[in-house]
Amino acid sequence: MKHYSCDLCGRPISDERYTARIEIAAAFDPEKLAPVSPDEDPLEQIAEEIEALEDTGQFHLPETGPKTFEFDLCPTCQRRLSRDPLNRAARKQLNFSPN
Numbered sequence: 001m002k003h004y005s006c007d008l009c010g011r012p013i014s015d016e017r018y019t020a021r022i023e024i025a026a027a028f029d030p031e032k033l034a035p036v037s038p039d040e041d042p043l044e045q046i047a048e049e050i051e052a053l054e055d056t057g058q059f060h061l062p063e064t065g066p067k068t069f070e071f072d073l074c075p076t077c078q079r080r081l082s083r084d085p086l087n088r089a090a091r092k093q094l095n096f097s098p099n
């Protein structure tokens, strides 16, 4: 039997497991986007990326493709996420100054 743990709080999940799926996709058509400015030659950018790849082993190209994340949640985190899916309350707390 597979054992799950909560992706948010790390606690083991017994029977009451929830899953949350977040899909991030471009809401625009990348093909119809304005062409890059003459200064930014996409081929040159790619060449620079390849150079960087050789240096660092990391490759960063702009990504527009859809991304899907799936999380296992315990009941507690499921309730929390249902109330505030983007965790905006926590951001407000971070920005809150005690003065």
Ligand SMILES: [Zn+2]
Residues within 6 Å of the ligand: 006, 007, 008, 009, 010, 011, 073, 074, 075, 076, 077, 078
């Ligand atoms: Zn949890």
